Amino acid sequence: MLEVANLEVVYNEVILVLRGLSVQVPDGQIVALLGSNGAGKTTTARAITGLLDVHEGKVTKGSVTWNGAEIGEQLPAKIVESGISQVMEGRRIFGELTVDENLSCGAFTNRANMNANYERVMDLFPQLKERNTQVAGYLSGGEQQMLAIGRALMAEPKLLILDEPSLGLAPMLIEQIRDIIVDINKQGVSVLLIEQNAMMALSIADFGYVMESGKVVMDGPAQKLLNDEDVQEFYLGLHGDGGERKSFRDVKHYKRRKRWLS
Amino acid sequence: MINAFLQLAQVGTGATLVQTLLKSFALGSVYVLIALGFVIIFKATQVLNFAAGALSMAGAMFMTILISDGGLPLLPFGNPLAPAEGETASVVLFFVNVLIALALAALLGLVIERLAIRPMVGQPLFAMAVITLGIEIAIRPFNLDATALEGRRLGVPWGASSWNWGDAVVPKSYIVAVIIAAIAGAGVLLFFRTKLGVAMRAVAFDQEAAMAQGINVGRVFAIAWAMGTALAALGAIVYGMAPFPPGGSVSQEIHPLLALRVLPVIVLGGLDSVAGAIYGGLIIATAEVFAGQYLSQWNSTLGSGYSTIVPYLVMLFMLLVKPYGLFGTPEIRRV
Numbered sequence: 001m002l003e004v005a006n007l008e009v010v011y012n013e014v015i016l017v018l019r020g021l022s023v024q025v026p027d028g029q030i031v032a033l034l035g036s037n038g039a040g041k042t043t044t045a046r047a048i049t050g051l052l053d054v055h056e057g058k059v060t061k062g063s064v065t066w067n068g069a070e071i072g073e074q075l076p077a078k079i080v081e082s083g084i085s086q087v088m089e090g091r092r093i094f095g096e097l098t099v100d101e102n103l104s105c106g107a108f109t110n111r112a113n114m115n116a117n118y119e120r121v122m123d124l125f126p127q128l129k130e131r132n133t134q135v136a137g138y139l140s141g142g143e144q145q146m147l148a149i150g151r152a153l154m155a156e157p158k159l160l161i162l163d164e165p166s167l168g169l170a171p172m173l174i175e176q177i178r179d180i181i182v183d184i185n186k187q188g189v190s191v192l193l194i195e196q197n198a199m200m201a202l203s204i205a206d207f208g209y210v211m212e213s214g215k216v217v218m219d220g221p222a223q224k225l226l227n228d229e230d231v232q233e234f235y236l237g238l239h240g241d242g243g244e245r246k247s248f249r250d251v252k253h254y255k256r257r258k259r260w261l262s
Numbered sequence: 263m264i265n266a267f268l269q270l271a272q273v274g275t276g277a278t279l280v281q282t283l284l285k286s287f288a289l290g291s292v293y294v295l296i297a298l299g300f301v302i303i304f305k306a307t308q309v310l311n312f313a314a315g316a317l318s319m320a321g322a323m324f325m326t327i328l329i330s331d332g333g334l335p336l337l338p339f340g341n342p343l344a345p346a347e348g349e350t351a352s353v354v355l356f357f358v359n360v361l362i363a364l365a366l367a368a369l370l371g372l373v374i375e376r377l378a379i380r381p382m383v384g385q386p387l388f389a390m391a392v393i394t395l396g397i398e399i400a401i402r403p404f405n406l407d408a409t410a411l412e413g414r415r416l417g418v419p420w421g422a423s424s425w426n427w428g429d430a431v432v433p434k435s436y437i438v439a440v441i442i443a444a445i446a447g448a449g450v451l452l453f454f455r456t457k458l459g460v461a462m463r464a465v466a467f468d469q470e471a472a473m474a475q476g477i478n479v480g481r482v483f484a485i486a487w488a489m490g491t492a493l494a495a496l497g498a499i500v501y502g503m504a505p506f507p508p509g510g511s512v513s514q515e516i517h518p519l520l521a522l523r524v525l526p527v528i529v530l531g532g533l534d535s536v537a538g539a540i541y542g543g544l545i546i547a548t549a550e551v552f553a554g555q556y557l558s559q560w561n562s563t564l565g566s567g568y569s570t571i572v573p574y575l576v577m578l579f580m581l582l583v584k585p586y587g588l589f590g591t592p593e594i595r596r597v
């Protein structure tokens with residue numbers, strides 16, 4: 001189980017981005033982390049996977065524990081070895097390398113089971129099999145996302161963090177990626193699914209968190225969030241009463257209050 | 263230019279042409295080795311290594327110390343593989359010593375990466391380049407102090423001897439240079455297909471994404487510096503073999519300038535391209551050698567000066583038409 005508790009992250013020693021964030025990913029579940037642009041979702045992923053350093057970011061408070069062990073200060077390689085892999089926002093495949101070479105990079109920490117993991121990835125993504133010797137930069141957006149997911153799976157993670165996998169993909173491809181995430185989860189991998197596309201994420205998640213300005217403003221079982229008016233209005237693009245859309249600030253304010261009351 | 267070719271047809275005999283071609287390939291081999299060292303470091307770490315000159319010369323110094331002093335640098339015990347006093351090593355022993363010198367050069371690269379480069383990771387390109395310039399300045403006195411004015415012998419077993427192929431005189435060192443560069447070039451290309459080599463290319467492409475895969479970027483940097491320094495050292499050692507200008511030794515005057523002459527190669531080929539280093543080295547050396555051989559016959563105003571100028575003319579031309587070099591990646595910012 002992954003447990004992020006009261007996490008505070010600061011960039012460049014002054015920009016406070018996460019303000020006491022708490023999120024849990026129980027074993028075997030899909031947990032959705034929703035929020036609009038700039039809410040701090042990617043920062044959360046960086047804090048879990050040891051990539052804050054690259055961005056001059058630091059954890060100033062709180063903790064990240066993985067199966068009971070604190071992993072907040074560890075190097076990215078150690079975290080991958082401990083069973084957490086990330087599919088970064090924007091896919092970030094190695095465009096000059098072939099598909100196979102990309103997958104080989106994903107297996108950097110797990111050479112022993114490379115062949116078995118390679119087979120598993122190829123079973124999940126038959127498209128990649130046909131193009132395994134092609135330079136990855138020439139793949140389509142959907143194929144690149146599949147490669148990014150496959151590359152992360154080569155490390156044989158227990159927890160997979162996906163940062164906006166639906167970004168920039170056509171609806172049909174989003175559905176395909178969604179089904180694949182479900183398949184991966186069925187194979188016993190816990191998933192932290194970071195999304196702006198709340199509909200997609202909540203449709204497969206067990207539990208969801210909505211974050212805003214660096215903290216969780218709402219959480220609950222996915223089904224409950226799907227039925228929530230605010231979530232519907234702001235993340236699902238549905239207008240309950242068909243009336244005038246409330247200003248974002250009003251609702252945010254209301255949410256905060258609601259949070260205090262609850 | 264047309265005149266030059268007419269000259270070539272009239273004055274140049276077949277043997278001269280063969281010799282000139284071979285000399286081009288031999289000098290090109292030296293350039294390729296040093297350029298490869300530079301390119302690997304730049305590709306993996308985004309650092310312009312202005313210490314390439316001093317580092318390559320230090321590697322050649324290690325070789326002379328191993329061979330002529332019979333001792334390992336900084337170690338109290340002697341080199342058991344050194345030839346006896348006043349004798350020349352056998353060919354096999356010579357190459358064993360070359361390998362030891364390269365290992366020492368790689369070690370020097372590791373130390374420099376660890377002490378001077380790693381702590382500065384993330385600094386702007388320009389700051390990193392200045393740091394390497396500082397390393398160059400810091401190592402140079404060691405090179406110059408350790409080199410006697412007349413140069414230190416490299417103990418090349420075949421000296422300046424040559425074969426005769428028909429009318430053409432073929433120095434053995436030239437053939438050795440070409441073979442060594444071919445092996446080193448093939449080695450580098452093969453390395454880039456290994457697990458670590460693929461990881462290095464991944465780091466070169468997207469450092470953060472490589473880290474996210476669990477690739478230890480620090481280790482990749484260290485290996486790049488070790489390889490880069492060893493390749494530069496190999497270039498300087500080969501260049502020390504007669505009839506290359508230093509004439510069988512490490513020269514206080516000629517060796518420190520060697521890396522500077524590789525600058526046009528790197529600009530021509532592209533800072534981050536292995537293929538560029540190989541083609542660039544051969545093209546620049548060919549231009550240089552042919553200019554020295556034929557242009558000076560055609561018009562003697564500059565004498566051997568043509569060979570000095572032509573590589574830079576090629577470089578300037580390249581910067582005008584294709585600023586990222588023949589094979590370079592366009593996104594790379596220049597300092």
Ligand SMILES: Nc1ncnc2c1ncn2[C@@H]1O[C@H](COP(=O)(O)OP(=O)(O)O)[C@@H](O)[C@H]1O
Binds near residue numbers: 036
């Ligand atoms: N490297 C950085 N340095 C400074 N501020 C950053 C950096 N990365 C992100 N931020 C800021 O942190 C906030 C959260 O960003 P991010 O975690 O990327 O949000 P999200 O992924 O939810 O869109 C934004 O206001 C962004 O401008």
Ligand SMILES: [Mg+2]
Binds near residue numbers: 041164
């Ligand atoms: Mg983001």
